[in-house]
Amino acid sequence: MALDVAPLTPMSLEMLLDRIAFEFETRNRIFDLPTGRFWQPADDIDLSFEFLGRPAATPVGPAAGPHSQMAQNIVLAWLGGSRLFELKTVQVLDDLEIGRPCIDMQTIGYNIEWSQELTVPESLDEYVKASMIVEMLRGWEPLRDHVGADPGPHVFDMSVGYDLAGIQTPKVAAFIEGMHNASAAVERLRTEIDPDGPFGAFRDMAFTTALSNTITLSTFHGCPPDEIEAITKHLIDDHDIDVIVKLNPTLLGHDRVDEIVHQRLGYDYVQLVPEAFDDDLQFDRGIELIDELSSYAADRGHRFGIKLTNTLVVANHKGFMPDDPMYLSGPPLHVLATALLDALATALPGKFMLPGHDGAVMVSFSAGITKENLADALAMGVNPTTICTDLLKPGGYGRLAPMLRTLTDAVGDAGCTDLGSYRAHRLEAAQAAGHRDVVAEHLDHVLGADLGTYHLTGNEKLPRSVDHTLEMWGCVACNFCVTVCPNDAFFKLPTQGLEGVEGRQQYLVFSELCNECGNCLTFCPEEGDPALVKPRLYLDEARFAAAEGPRFLVTPGEPHTAVAAGGADGELDRLITLLNADEGLPLPPSV
Ligand SMILES: Cc1cc2nc3c(=O)[nH]c(=O)nc-3n(C[C@H](O)[C@H](O)[C@H](O)COP(=O)(O)O)c2cc1C
Ligand code: SF4
Ligand code: SF4
Incomplete structure (x- = not known):
């Protein structure tokens, strides 16, 4: 699926600071x-x-x-x-x-x-x-x-x-x-x-x-x-x-x-x-x-x-x-x-x-x-x-x-x-x-x-590949999409114990930080483009409305809520469960 490349939308200073403090406190990462x-x-x-x-x-x-x-x-x-x-x-x-x-x-x-x-x-x-x-x-x-x-x-x-x-x-x-x-x-x-x-x-x-x-x-x-x-x-x-x-x-x-x-x-x-x-x-x-x-x-x-x-x-x-x-x-x-x-x-x-x-x-x-x-x-x-x-x-x-x-x-x-x-x-x-x-x-x-x-x-060795088509939920969970992304658009959430959510980890993308550079596509061992296949989250309503394909508009809060578009409706419940887990969306509810 080819999508128009949307401009990068930087996160505000307020949101970046909230994210730093919240991630550090809840998962020892920044x-x-x-x-x-x-x-x-x-x-x-x-x-x-x-x-x-x-x-x-x-x-x-x-x-x-x-x-x-x-x-x-x-x-x-x-x-x-x-x-x-x-x-x-x-x-x-x-x-x-x-x-x-x-x-x-x-x-x-x-x-x-x-x-x-x-x-x-x-x-x-x-x-x-x-x-x-x-x-x-x-x-x-x-x-x-x-x-x-x-x-x-x-x-x-x-x-x-x-x-x-x-x-x-x-x-x-x-x-x-x-x-x-x-x-x-x-x-x-x-x-x-x-x-x-x-x-x-x-x-x-x-x-x-x-x-x-x-x-x-x-x-x-x-x-x-x-x-x-x-x-x-x-x-x-x-x-x-x-x-x-x-x-x-x-x-x-x-x-x-x-x-x-x-x-x-x-x-x-x-x-x-x-x-x-x-x-x-x-x-x-x-x-x-x-x-x-x-x-x-x-x-x-x-x-x-x-x-x-x-x-x-x-x-x-x-x-x-x-x-x-x-x-x-x-x-x-x-x-x-x-x-x-x-x-x-x-x-x-x-x-x-x-x-x-x-x-x-x-x-x-x-x-x-x-x-x-x-x-x-x-x-x-x-x-x-x-x-x-x-x-x-x-x-x-x-x-x-x-x-x-x-x-x-x-x-x-x-x-x-x-x-x-x-x-x-x-x-x-x-x-x-x-x-x-x-x-x-x-x-x-x-x-x-x-x-x-x-x-x-x-320097001939190609990145590892597996014979499996990438899906929105479930993959070999290699974490590469998170680390190779220069913009930190990708993040992972643990799934252990969550009802209706399979796998050990799920991988999601803040689409407004993704410029479709293709680096996660290169390193993902599965067949498919992680930036397009994995759950694509938007925080900005206008960017969400202008986008195409399966996607979610997320509103951080207590609890975090989301709406789906582009055929992703069937995945909404699972997404909301994941975002509200103990180690869920890496943004505090107050954002
Ligand atoms: C994806 C990418 C984007 C780059 N953008 C710029 C740039 O905007 N301005 C610039 O002077 N050099 C740019 N470069 C060149 C790098 O600054 C660097 O000089 C070059 O990649 C060599 O270093 P490396 O072998 O560690 O990549 C870019 C390189 C890459 C790979
Ligand atoms: S294409 Fe992948 S690596 Fe590139 S900015 Fe988007 S999420 Fe990050
Ligand atoms: S790079 Fe591909 S297989 Fe690895 S965690 Fe990301 S989406 Fe899953």
Whole structure:
């Protein structure tokens, strides 16, 4: 069944706070993330770093993408241990229709999700809500045992795109200024904090209003070099911003990318798009640009950095997603980004803030970061590492804390207590082994001893499937739809002992938070689309009325009530029983 894709409808701050407190109290989770997956820093290992001079307690966070668009996503990433948030790219065209499905994480990563789906003012509100919630959670006593007494500082980094004209529009300029000074939004939103509710004590708190004064510029594939230069200068001059320019893997040139992706990594089926290489920034011009823009920024008292990398444009050979081309991420991109870093470090010695180079240009890294390669990637000197593909795999945001624990162990095992000394230690070891630096060592490693991790043969396995058609009630209850959903649209309810409700767990979806990205469809072992087959709940009457297919309009209360439409009437009694169970709808009756 194909349904029109409805816009995302963010939950209000009031509802998000009610949900946090209620879920925490009734099931020891927040937005479906169990407290066992929250990040607690170790007392003796310091993972902090400076993001363009701003302190952040861990070098990890969501890359601009589906995990940094809505308030609950950012809160989930924070609970998992992220302290650097590269917010979803905001651009002037905020009423575009994105083809669906737009995410394909079956093996490596592909997507066609190149624009934010909220309006620009809605995006600002989501980021302000997220910032306020994180500040409240930092001081919320019940959470202390799970996130530690001092969760440390975090940084919100804006991402804007995709051309100068769009960035100069009053709409995008107001967004940037709104992130600079969010007092108006904070004052409006604080009235949603119930003075008698669990977060009432924070209602009059002095919330941060200067949310962000850094931008990672997302240059869309094909963005001309002069445009990149002009946008960076505009952001520095007109908005007083420190800028990171996100570079594309095409900078390596067609032949090198072809050699790595096809010859070395064996992805025969990946079809490069030659025009993408012709249209994108060329290596020599890239070198000039980095040189020029870093001096331009420094002359004006600003910091400058680069980010490696955006996704790789490839032809859509699969047809799972409707657009062509599509954008590749994950394991092969990790090798490409490492190769690009090596090429840039060779071409511009002493330029980058890398051990052994000691330059001033920070290098941020997002390309196939996983628990397994995080410590090695950070050892190169990149700061921070942001993640998208790995968080879209089963476990979702719950994958962050184990990553950070593995990193903590790596630092501790090296006899170090912080990232700086760990990097110095790794540089010494790399040079002793004959490498120029850790970048060269890591490139050698990913194309040599560890090739299997990045090669086609290590990334062919398809998600598990069972020969059964998905039904509204009853499935293999693998929980994947809950964890792979970046928006936390899915949730599970236990059914034990409930009359007329089968199975151990039932899975339901808050349809207003679902953008039909397709990620749960990919990972659900059964045949069918969980986002369309499982009980689809609406809280907003207008959204419910405009939707199609079997669905329910839920009114939280004591008891919770619901009405059905689209042929779901026969399922209404069962739904209402489930929603009113002890561990029922994850919203308090008062909402
Ligand atoms: C579904 C999806 C959406 C993305 N959206 C954006 C975006 O809005 N802006 C952007 O600069 N990069 C976007 N990216 C690229 C990521 O920020 C990241 O640079 C890239 O995916 C490489 O990291 P990974 O291998 O960990 O996924 C997106 C990636 C994915 C998979
Ligand atoms: S419920 Fe499924 S389709 Fe909807 S946003 Fe979540 S993962 Fe994507
Ligand atoms: S709907 Fe699919 S993904 Fe979700 S729990 Fe059931 S079997 Fe697993």
